[in-house]
Amino acid sequence: MARILVIAGDFVEDYEIMVPFQCLLAFGHDVSVVCPNKNSGDTIKTAIHDFEGDQTYTEKPGHNFVLNASFASIKASEFDALLIPGGRAPEYLRLDADVLDMVSHFLSNNKPTAAVCHGAQLLCATGLVEGREISAYPACAPELKACGATYIDINVDQAHTQGNIVSAPAWPAHPQWLAQFEVLLKTI
Template structure:
């Protein structure tokens, strides 16, 4: 079975990890979750509540990272997914995160990224000249990284599909699954 890699860490947005993890498995892909260390991660739930100028945060699901970034051989994977939440703030500082991400961009394998993921991709120096969605508050960060910000649900730029946040999952995953099946179909 083709393998897909999810790059994340503690405080990732629960839905942005769990939805692609389960959706990819449903389609027959093997999925590994990588983090700075192999451990049980604590995700968070970001929600939009009346009266708040931004999202709120609550404890989310626990999910196992079954491989550490340092042990990832990106050539073993057909695609990568980078969820948002707060995890991108610190996983971007791991040199192995940059090594892994750069492989997918240089080989033009499918990349799905959402929400706050562009700040981690910017640190890996792969955003220059790209077009990307992101959580709208990150518009300035996307532009500072040399990319064009688009406020959209499934922004496709070559081999990369991006979205604003978990409310965009249907459009984001539909576009990513189409790209993935064209590039690395599951053969029964």
């Protein structure tokens, strides 16, 4: 069983937090979901992003997700792995120095790290992914390239693992993404 930290925020993608949280618990892991400036029992709003034939995804209101840990009281060093869901949350979470310190801890210590969709924005913001292969939602490709990473362009239902990072373009990749993350978790 691994201790997994999930860093999320308001308007995280609904499926990208709900499904991994429930699956990782079902696998027997201890999963703590935090959000800056919020405590255990507080909620974050989610957004449902769907692919309906438009030039980009559509967005609809999702659920309220109840956090099960307090951001201010956790220490990244107490966790074995990190999961970063996408949605709009990573866009503003990458502005928080404490969030970046946490993400940097996992990358610097070669701990299993899973990022999906716009979650790659947090990886880029650390400055620690130069030369790494990372998939993400295609709109994040310029950002990945600008930070020196190699953007891996794969189908929306696929995932990519290089070293300690498993990444995917969006929630349709959950079966691949979570299976590859579980392989990394078994190496702990």
